[in-house]
Amino acid sequence: MTIHVPHPVAPEACPALVLNADYRPLSYYPLSLWGWQDAIKAVFLERVNIVSEYERTVRSPSFEMRLPSVVSLKTYVKPTRQPAFTRFNVFLRDRFTCQYCGAREDLTFDHLIPRSKGGQTTWDNVVTACSPCNLLKGDRLPEDVGMWPSQEPFQPTIGDLHQNGRLFPPNYLHDSWLDYLYWDTELEP
Structure with missing residues (x-):
């Protein structure tokens, strides 16, 4: 009998999606992600709620915890009205x-x-x-x-940038994130 033990997933491969207190991502592009250390620190400082977890755990001699895959801030952060010109x-x-x-x-x-x-x-x-x-x-x-841009330049809103950002999803999206990223996309029948 052979027992298959899956390869362990490195904690670095387990970022946490960061949601505002209203359960919307802080930003879409770049997607609001924290490394596992920052997510755990925020949990211990009681700044976030854990919404979803990975199967991966981290341990210390006296403590064991599943890594958060989605966290929500306990305090609402008001989004900026105008995006930075970058x-x-x-x-x-x-x-x-x-x-x-x-x-x-x-x-x-x-x-x-x-x-x-x-x-x-x-x-x-x-x-x-x-x-x-x-x-x-x-x-x-x-x-x-004789060179005209295909669209006149304009100052976008945060909503414009979020909408465009959804067209370019990151290379990696954990299943637990999907419910929080694309609320306004058309559902499949």
């Missing part, structure tokens, strides 16, 4: 797509009105562009080179 958020607003040719590789950003012509680095003047399109446009205006 390169990543510009890419996310534009769905990681060059606004000139549709490429999804070698991305950077382009100023519609070039900085050399007084253009500002703002939501309303910056779009995602691939390096070849950015070089082709250079420091010229869109009308001078």
Whole structure:
């Protein structure tokens, strides 16, 4: 008789999904995750409730605990109203797509009105562009080179970024997370 013992899962492979007190993720993209140490520390400091657990346990000489897979904050954190203007958020607003040719590789950003012509680095003047399109446009205006973005740049809301973030799920989603991530997706019949 052979007994099969599954390979142990390293604690590092067990992040915890962090939900706000209203059971919504703190952020979708990047997904609000804590490492197992931070999750356990928050449990001991009584800052979170454990919503779901992994099968994996951690032990000390006097204590054993299953690792949390989903935790919710005990105190509600009010989300920011306006997203930060970052390169990543510009890419996310534009769905990681060059606004000139549709490429999804070698991305950077382009100023519609070039900085050399007084253009500002703002939501309303910056779009995602691939390096070849950015070089082709250079420091010229869109009308001078005949290159128009597929969508006009705009300042997104947090909701816009969350909606776009759902289009790019992380490589790993634990089953226990799914009930908290996609409440507004269409259900299968």
